Amino acid sequence: MKHYAQKTLIIGMGNVLMQDEGVGVRAAEALVDRYLIPAGVEVVDGGTTGMELFEPMRQADNLIIADAVNTGAPYGSLVRIANDEIPAFFQTKLSNHQLGVSDLLALLTLKGETPQQVTIIGMVPHSLENRLGLTPEAAEGLEAMVQMLVDELASLDIDLEPRPRVRSGHWKREAEFEAAAGLVG
């Protein structure tokens, strides 16, 4: 497999316990399930964490984030926003512990260590119930998000090789169990 000199980091973000909110994590998981990830590319399940991601983001030349986004667009819409289009600001907040992507990017700017290329592959979530299983809209969106991640990597001259056998990641398995056992959270 090819080794890439530039470091490319893909972070799946969101809360898998809240249905479509977790679509970014599920898309990143699906990417690893289906493709061999070459050296130089790292895929991280970021969940809803913040500061823990600062150092990996800082080490990256290219940063790709898969996430649920709120753009005002209709549910299920897929978006790609890159570089200057991504809001980098500190928000006035009551709960201090919601360091989102925007805050982390702001911190990277302050440090003068913003990755060369920052892209968000996002989907506007439809439903945020307490369950793993995605809505049909988000399940469809997930497929599209995986393809957008593959295309994004291709635009960086990184071509992914499909796995000989597709795997089934932790959250995919748990969601299947939830459906089979009739658990709705």
Added chain:
Amino acid sequence: MTTRITVDPITRIEGHLRIDVEVDDGKVSKAWSSGQMWRGIEKILVGRDPREAWTYTQRFCGVCTTVHAITSVRAVENALDLEVPVNAQLIRNIIQCAHAVQDHIVHFYHLSAVDWVDVVSALEADPVATAKLAESLSDWPLNGPHEMKAVQERLKTFVGSGQLGPFASGYWGHPAMKLPPEVNLLAVAHYLQALDVQNHANKVVAILGGKSPHIQNVAVGGVSNSIGHDAPSVLNIERLMLIKGFIDKLDHFVKSTYLVDVPAVGAFYLDWAGIGGGVNNYLTVPDCPQDTKGTLFDLPGGYIENGDINSLKPITTFDDAYFRDGVAESSKHAWYTGGDALHPWVGETEPEYTDFQDEGKYSWVKAPTFYSKRAEVGPLADVLVGVASGHEGYTTYLNKALDVLKAVSQNPDIPLAAVNSTIGRHAARAVRCAVMMDTLEAQWQKLVDNIGTGDLDTFNPPVFPKGEVKGVGFHQAPRGTLSHWVVIEDAKIKNYQAVVPSTWNAGPRDANDEIGPYESSLLDNPVADPEKPLEVLRTVHSFDPCIACAIHMVDTEQQEIVRVKAL
């Protein structure tokens, strides 16, 4: 004239806490704390395997991932009466101590210092005078004039290019900002350095936890780390020494910088040592278990009433009936059915949304009580219980912080009671961070010593009985007392309730209509400019709130934050 101020993040990205205050003659006369998001996430666990619960609870919160993982396995172990090997206790302790240190550093420097530090004013500082001040307070090596000048240059680039960038939304120039330019510059320098330092703690967690940011090594019955001498994936001496290296770097920063900066900044805000006092009852649980049964702890727990440290009632084991029987939650003012205070094992989470009713229901957060009393949890409680218990570290570092405060403010008469305040909570957090640092080092040494005796055990397999068993697991988390309550039937989860620290502090009025810690702390707060209620943010931030912070969507639609209405 009465003015009503609502600080409401509105958008989901910013979270879920709304604060309403009524201001009369420039002071808060009434306050409401409202959680704006349904906190019924535990319901997802019903019907699932108790051994897997921790992988779910780890996703409750984006900050306290490890905290909820460890507390969950403790709850299940408690239900099964399952002992945990000493190595597993110590490995978990190292993870939670490192997490606490990281969390406290980030809270002060990156999340709340901007409430007190006017970043733009740092441009007017004299870097040489800044360095002189810094070097008079501490031996931290990155306090020299060269470093201070470099930081100021970086700031200048920002401001000079017209892009205030990350600082554009701060309350710069607010009349409540009081630091001299040199102290502002010093704080900015440490803000930038702390970004590097906090990562040392993440490394400790990642090495033991197997993966970052979500640890993988926890299990009901112990941890999945194997201890040995050769294979690359096991915990060996090389990895332990790597961890020790990170611990030493953290230690220097915490003791020479964090523990100094907070009282040094606080010295310019001494009025805030008389503002923001809460309910003045304090609850903390013991932590860092040293034996397999959870009866010996490195950190003390207990309950203190009316701020009287002589009233301490200790909590001493994982099985302590005094804690287990004292906790209840009321929904009288929360958007759930029912109103009586219920014990968490029989707790209900059935939503009943009304609208924001000042005298009725107004929050998704329930109101927890300890033997029918409201209690503050968090570092302030930890410090007071620590001092009351005669814990040497808490006493030593509290005195150290007070010494800096007295020296910088040139005010020798600051009583211990001043810690029950907005600035006192920050000081208590710095003190606790120093204690956690020592505790972290101690856990590391004990692990090395225990392995040295030939004990390599890390796991006792759980056995689930037929029928129903109940358990509670608790943890002295960075934001305070966390407890998970589980009911298991035939090896499946029947009920699960997490009583999180911010529920204790942010809860609304209770079954007796008594106000909670946030609400209490806001009374009599000054508010200079209702459009910019910095003072309200200062007091709420001092608790380090974390309200169901489970969603992190990128939001390109910025919305209104503060609403002001004349009544």
